[in-house]
Amino acid sequence: MDFRTILVDLREDAARPARMETAARLAEKFGGSVVGLTAAGTHLEPFRGAGENAGQYVALAASELQQLAVEHKAALDTLIARVSPTIPTRHIVIEAEPGWALAEEGRFADLILPGPPSADADVPALLAGVAEYVMLNAGRPVLLVPGTAVPQLGGRVAIAWNGGREAARAVADALPWLAHASAVSVLLVSTGKKGGEFEAEAYRDSGKRLTAWLAAHGINASLVVAEGDPDHVVPQLAGTVQADLLVAGGYGRSRLRELVLGGTTRALLRQTALPVFMSH
Structure with missing residues (x-):
């Protein structure tokens, strides 16, 4: 569509x-x-x-x-x-x-x-x-569009991917934009907690499955894997790949919990460096 x-x-x-x-x-x-x-x-x-x-x-x-x-x-x-x-x-x-x-x-x-x-x-x-x-x-x-710069179709797009429903919805909604991108990067950020290496490998496998799905739609995407706090690392990685647009799911956990504990959605909503395409 x-x-x-x-x-x-x-x-x-x-x-x-x-x-x-x-x-x-x-x-x-x-x-x-x-x-x-x-x-x-x-x-x-x-x-x-x-x-x-x-x-x-x-x-x-x-x-x-x-x-x-x-x-x-x-x-x-x-x-x-x-x-x-x-x-x-x-x-x-x-x-x-x-x-x-x-x-x-x-x-x-x-x-x-x-x-x-x-x-x-x-x-x-x-x-x-x-x-x-x-x-x-x-x-x-x-x-x-947080500033005065107009995001251009045909530019570089980064996808903040965590394998969740909201992220999947955002990627599907953004397909018309992704189809015109000059480069697409899938950003995977493991927190390094809980399952440790198992969590990181699960994230990487999920990212590979996403790139395969994108390829089926004629979109070539590369994986960028990092570890840390997604609130800070995702915007940093988007800058590293020189993204003109970031695609992300919104509020994968409750909004109240993000109000109390902080969260990636609120961090992305409030940053002013990059246009964000977001779905819930």
Whole structure:
């Protein structure tokens, strides 16, 4: 399956231009369309004691929403036209929180580009940020573009592989991107705990099986094996192989456990050096 319908978060942050351009270039490559989403947040009704001011509050909220929608649509149209004026686009406005809106609309898309976690600095740690919420609830892959660089099809891709369900889902979802990669590296990181050499060998065998499966899809991949804390070693290995994109499964263990103990998913969500393609 190609990426034919690409949903992009239009919230304003430093990474928005790169996020929109990425969506446009994917749509151009796969003959698809871009759907820009404006999540206006939840608007409360005026309290009963507002009296005659209630109408003013409603009118002001409607005016602000209209202004936001106009600004977002203009930004989307301008950037899409810069890439190619023939790319079909659609702009939707949902009066809901960004995470919920992207997850709901994302179920009818092939790929979702949410804003980076850096845009959610005011979200309490116990609550899921937008990107986390979308990944956990949309049932679709997400592509995080954390900075100003636009990830290019045809570049180098690294796969963070641990043999788990989430990682397998991410690799399968990323096949359209992997098929165009100039090089694919499968990163295996053994923690060196528990089974020791047995664990390392099991990881290596799982990695070999993955490369064989990729080969059946016409994708040649190499294995890169290391030992250490995956939270730190995976990004380091991605840099070593000069990856332009990292493919990873998200939350192979509970999110609460990662909040308490730390985890690779949270580390990858919060790094800013590399775009990440992630599925749950």
